[in-house]
Amino acid sequence: MSAPFPRARDPRVFPASVSQWSVAIPRDADPAVAVPGIALPAALARAVPKRRLQFLAGRLCALRAIEAMAPGAVFDPALQDAERCPVWPAGLVGSISHTDGFATAAVASSSAARGIGVDVEAIMTRATAAEIAAMVASDFETNVAAEAAGAGFAEVLTLIFSMKESLYKALYPVTRRAFEARDCTLETIDPATKRFVLRLAQPFAAGFGDRFAGAWDLADGAARAGVLLPSHVAG
Numbered sequence: 001m002s003a004p005f006p007r008a009r010d011p012r013v014f015p016a017s018v019s020q021w022s023v024a025i026p027r028d029a030d031p032a033v034a035v036p037g038i039a040l041p042a043a044l045a046r047a048v049p050k051r052r053l054q055f056l057a058g059r060l061c062a063l064r065a066i067e068a069m070a071p072g073a074v075f076d077p078a079l080q081d082a083e084r085c086p087v088w089p090a091g092l093v094g095s096i097s098h099t100d101g102f103a104t105a106a107v108a109s110s111s112a113a114r115g116i117g118v119d120v121e122a123i124m125t126r127a128t129a130a131e132i133a134a135m136v137a138s139d140f141e142t143n144v145a146a147e148a149a150g151a152g153f154a155e156v157l158t159l160i161f162s163m164k165e166s167l168y169k170a171l172y173p174v175t176r177r178a179f180e181a182r183d184c185t186l187e188t189i190d191p192a193t194k195r196f197v198l199r200l201a202q203p204f205a206a207g208f209g210d211r212f213a214g215a216w217d218l219a220d221g222a223a224r225a226g227v228l229l230p231s232h233v234a235g
């Protein structure tokens with residue numbers, strides 16, 4: 001049962017081998033709600049209601065995605081490591097993303113992927129997009145993506161940001177190396193296959209090569225992106 005978070009459509013950014021679960025976070029959801037099996041960490045006890053709901057919804061998605069892929073896997077959905085990353089069961093990799101009204105989790109077997117990153121971003125306003133544009137992408141990247149996605153400036157900037165965040169979320173738990181959006185470049189974006197390739201500057205991608213493929217989608221007022229790190233690359 002997913003109450004108080006009704007099931008929602010999964011982002012279409014992963015192959016069928018990835019287990020996904022997504023929920024809506026209703027506007028009137030009660031931030032004091034108890035979700036069976038998920039205890040709010042002490043660090044979030046005094047967080048704003050929106051943050052508490054997003055945490056619970058995201059972790060519920062993780063629990064359901066794991067149950068579907070690996071029934072019986074040992075998983076404490078409330079656990080965070082010292083850097084806020086979820087702690088996934090042995091043999092699985094996963095990723096969580098949420099917006100004000102939506103949460104999703106994606107889980108893959110570690111024999112199939114060394115890491116996975118999912119990211120969902122509500123389309124930013126034009127003013128916000130203009131303000132952060134230079135931090136997110138070059139004019140060239142933005143123009144290439146606008147033409148491919150057939151979308152306006154704010155949508156495209158949100159999309160590129162989401163692509164780069166999805167790569168970050170796939171790599172960080174493995175490499176523990178932080179990088180910024182301008183450390184990677186959108187190299188290709190295909191409107192037919194909805195695939196993209198990001199090139200990441202060394203040394204952030206040490207051991208992984210420098211090109212990373214992912215999938216993207218623009219739907220329901222949000223940009224969505226997903227990256228799977230292949231299992232065959234050396235670490």
Ligand SMILES: CC(C)(COP(=O)(O)OP(=O)(O)OC[C@H]1O[C@@H](n2cnc3c(N)ncnc32)[C@H](O)[C@@H]1OP(=O)(O)O)[C@@H](O)C(=O)NCCC(=O)NCCS
Nearest residue numbers: 055058084085086096097098164165168169172173180181
């Ligand atoms: C950590 C970060 C990736 C989260 O992304 P976000 O868009 O703010 O938020 P999302 O809702 O998509 O994801 C949040 C979830 O990611 C997970 N997460 C947190 N830190 C993480 C990390 N370092 N690596 C992977 N996943 C992480 C958690 O599950 C978190 O949700 P929870 O705390 O409720 O469980 C982001 O805040 C960040 O620090 N980015 C790096 C710097 C940057 O902005 N770079 C530009 C793009 S490269």
